[in-house]
Amino acid sequence: MTPTRNPxxxxxxxxxxxxxxxxxxxxxxxxxxxxxxxxxxxxSEGIGDLLVQYPTVKAQVDAGYRGLAKxxxxxxxxxxxxxxxxxxxxxxxxxxxxxxxxxxxxxSVEHANAEHKQWRPLQRWIGRREYFDETHLAxxxxxSDRTAMR
Numbered sequence: 615m616t617p618t619r620n621p622x623x624x625x626x627x628x629x630x631x632x633x634x635x636x637x638x639x640x641x642x643x644x645x646x647x648x649x650x651x652x653x654x655x656x657x658s659e660g661i662g663d664l665l666v667q668y669p670t671v672k673a674q675v676d677a678g679y680r681g682l683a684k685x686x687x688x689x690x691x692x693x694x695x696x697x698x699x700x701x702x703x704x705x706x707x708x709x710x711x712x713x714x715x716x717x718x719x720x721x722s723v724e725h726a727n728a729e730h731k732q733w734r735p736l737q738r739w740i741g742r743r744e745y746f747d748e749t750h751l752a753x754x755x756x757x758s759d760r761t762a763m764r
Contacts, residue, residue, distance in 0.1 A: 627739075627746050630655055631754070632673075633726030642730070642754035645747045652678030665689050674720040691716060729757055 626648030632641040644659040656662055656679060665671060665686050673690045675682060683692035694712045697705045730736055733753045739746055 627743065627750075628652075628655070629730075629750055629754075630659070630661075631727050631730065633723050635722055637722035637725045637729075639726050639729070639754055639758040642751060642758075645750065652676075653681045656682050662686070674716070674723055676720070691719070693717070730754060733757075 628646055628648050628650070629642055630644035630652075631639060633639050644655045644661075646655050646658075662682065662685060665673075665682075669689065671689060673682075675690055675692050677693050679690070680692040680695070683690040693716050694709055697709050701709075730750070730753060735741070735749055736753060739749075741749070
């Protein structure tokens, strides 16, 4: 008897995308299994080393990269940590305001990420996992070339 595959248990892949403040893709890479944490990808891809080499570079990251923001507080900004359940209303209001401000600064980054997923092959990947990396990088290079003209 052949076991059936549960589609919810299929492996996923994540890609790290770096864009500028105008939402243009600068780099796409660090393609890894979805179960690997973002911080592990930062270490294995040497992103921290690049921040050391280029101290004037600034980055807006999502919560998965909070450790990078902790290591490079002058260069990397991550969303604030959510206050605990017993936090007073003033603390919750301050967190909400800081979260919205950081989200507003990051919107161009999210648009850059979304632009990759607008391409039909990446909307719902049904190909073999071995070909995802090449396909995503090819689409990222097309997007990068196209947005460079803006």
